[in-house]
Amino acid sequence: MNDILPIILSIVAALAIIGGLIPVLLKTRKNITQYPDTRDANDPEIRSGGSTLVADGSAAVTDRKVPAGVDVEDLDTATVPDDAAGLEVIPVETPLPVEGRLMRLRERLIRSNNIMGKGLLALLSSDRIDENVWDEVEETLLLADLGTEPTMQLVDALRERVKVLGTRTPEEVKKLLREELIKLVDPTMDRSLNVQRHADKPAVVMVVGVNGVGKTTTVGKLARVLVAxxxxxxxxxxxxxxxxAAEQLATWGQRVGVPTVxxxxxGADPASVAYEAVKAGIDQEVDVVMIDTAGRLQNKVGLMDELGKVKRVVEKLAEVDEVxxxxxxxxxxxxxxxARVFAEVVNITGIVLTKLDGxxxxxxxxxxQKSLGVPVKLIGLGEGADDLAPFEAEGFVDALLN
Known part of the structure; x- marks a missing residue:
C-alpha cells in the first residue's frame, strides 16, 4: 500500500496540472485560429493560403489570424502583452488635415528645381522674340518631358498670343503662359478619388506600378489621407x-490605426490575399479597402498577367472602383x-506621381494625361508621412511659375 500511494499522488498532481493548462491552451487557440477557407474550391484562380489580420489597438498590436465573422473590435488585443509578443508598439498618429498638407506641398513644389516655368518666363520676356527664342522654348518644353504633341500645341498657342499682344510686360507674359499651361494640364478632368462606400460593400482601390516607385509607401500615405x-x-x-512589403504595409496601417490583411x-498567391482583404472589408463594413500589389516589371508578361488575375479575383466579391x-x-x-503597358492590362483610373519635387x-x-486620357489624381513631394495630396491643375501651374 505504501508503494502504491506515491504513484496515486503523482497521477492526481499530473491531472491537476493538465486541467489547469486546458483553458490556457484553448485561449491561445482562439488567438491563432486560421481563416476558414471560404473560397470556391472549384475556382482555379483562387488558391488557398493562410491570411493574418493585424488589428489596430492602443493597448497592444498583436499579429493573429481572425476567424471569418469576428469583428476586429471584438478581439482581445491586450491578451498578449507587447513584451511577451515580442512586437514593437507603434503609436497611432493623427494625420494632418488635407488643407494644411496641400499648402505645404505647394510651397515645396515652388522651391523645387523646376526649369519649365522659370525657363519659359525668361525666354518670353526677351526684348525680341525671334525663331531662335522659339526654338529654345520648344527645347525647354521637350526637356521638361512635356511630349512632342503637347509641346507643339503650346508653342503654336504662345506664338499666336505673343503676336497679338505686341509689347509685353513681365506680368502679361506670366498671365498668358499661366493660361496656356492650365489649358494643357486640363482642369476639367475629374481628379476626385472614387472612394465612397457602396450600400453593402466597401469601395475597393488597387495600387499598381513597377518596382521602386513607392507603391507601398503611397498606400500608407493615402490611408492617412482617407483617415483624415x-x-x-x-x-x-x-x-x-x-x-x-507586408510588414512595411502593416506598420503604415498601425501608424494610423487601420487593420492590414x-x-x-x-510567395503566397497575391490574388488570394487580395480576395481575403476584400472579404474582411465586407465583413467589417469598412468604407475603403486598399490593395497593395507587387512591383510588376512591365516587360515580364507572366507578372503582368498575374496583375490582371488579382483584379479579376477581387471582382468576384466587389467592384474595383479605382486602379x-x-x-x-x-x-x-x-x-x-x-503607363501605357499597365493600361493594357488593367483599366487605370488615375495616376499618382511621386518625387515631383526631385x-x-x-x-x-x-x-x-494626353497619352492615356487618365488624370493625375495625387502627387507626392517628399518622404514625409503627410507628403501626399490631391493634384490641382491651377495650383501646380502657379507653383511652376513662382
Missing part, C-alpha cells in the same frame, strides 16, 4: 514577392512607357 477624412480603411498586402506564407498607377516623376518618358520634368503630368 474620417473614413474606415482596411489594407490588403497583396505584394507577396517582396520580402518586407496579409499572408503568413512567403491607381504610381509613377516616379524622375523617370520622365520611361514612366510614360510604363525633378525638373514637370511636363510629365501633361504627357501622361
Amino acid at each position: 477624412e474620417d473614413k474606415d480603411v482596411l489594407l490588403g498586402a497583396a505584394d507577396t514577392f517582396r520580402a518586407a 496579409k499572408s503568413d506564407i512567403d 491607381l498607377l504610381v509613377l516616379d516623376a524622375t523617370t520622365g518618358q520611361n514612366g510614360l512607357n510604363q 525633378t525638373a520634368k514637370g511636363g510629365i503630368v501633361v504627357a501622361i
Whole structure:
C-alpha cells in the first residue's frame, strides 16, 4: 500500500496540472485560429493560403489570424502583452488635415528645381522674340518631358498670343503662359478619388506600378489621407514577392490605426490575399479597402498577367472602383512607357506621381494625361508621412511659375 500511494499522488498532481493548462491552451487557440477557407474550391484562380489580420489597438498590436465573422473590435488585443509578443508598439498618429498638407506641398513644389516655368518666363520676356527664342522654348518644353504633341500645341498657342499682344510686360507674359499651361494640364478632368462606400460593400482601390516607385509607401500615405477624412480603411498586402512589403504595409496601417490583411506564407498567391482583404472589408463594413500589389516589371508578361488575375479575383466579391498607377516623376518618358503597358492590362483610373519635387520634368503630368486620357489624381513631394495630396491643375501651374 505504501508503494502504491506515491504513484496515486503523482497521477492526481499530473491531472491537476493538465486541467489547469486546458483553458490556457484553448485561449491561445482562439488567438491563432486560421481563416476558414471560404473560397470556391472549384475556382482555379483562387488558391488557398493562410491570411493574418493585424488589428489596430492602443493597448497592444498583436499579429493573429481572425476567424471569418469576428469583428476586429471584438478581439482581445491586450491578451498578449507587447513584451511577451515580442512586437514593437507603434503609436497611432493623427494625420494632418488635407488643407494644411496641400499648402505645404505647394510651397515645396515652388522651391523645387523646376526649369519649365522659370525657363519659359525668361525666354518670353526677351526684348525680341525671334525663331531662335522659339526654338529654345520648344527645347525647354521637350526637356521638361512635356511630349512632342503637347509641346507643339503650346508653342503654336504662345506664338499666336505673343503676336497679338505686341509689347509685353513681365506680368502679361506670366498671365498668358499661366493660361496656356492650365489649358494643357486640363482642369476639367475629374481628379476626385472614387472612394465612397457602396450600400453593402466597401469601395475597393488597387495600387499598381513597377518596382521602386513607392507603391507601398503611397498606400500608407493615402490611408492617412482617407483617415483624415474620417473614413474606415482596411489594407490588403497583396505584394507577396517582396520580402518586407507586408510588414512595411502593416506598420503604415498601425501608424494610423487601420487593420492590414496579409499572408503568413512567403510567395503566397497575391490574388488570394487580395480576395481575403476584400472579404474582411465586407465583413467589417469598412468604407475603403486598399490593395497593395507587387512591383510588376512591365516587360515580364507572366507578372503582368498575374496583375490582371488579382483584379479579376477581387471582382468576384466587389467592384474595383479605382486602379491607381504610381509613377516616379524622375523617370520622365520611361514612366510614360510604363503607363501605357499597365493600361493594357488593367483599366487605370488615375495616376499618382511621386518625387515631383526631385525633378525638373514637370511636363510629365501633361504627357501622361494626353497619352492615356487618365488624370493625375495625387502627387507626392517628399518622404514625409503627410507628403501626399490631391493634384490641382491651377495650383501646380502657379507653383511652376513662382
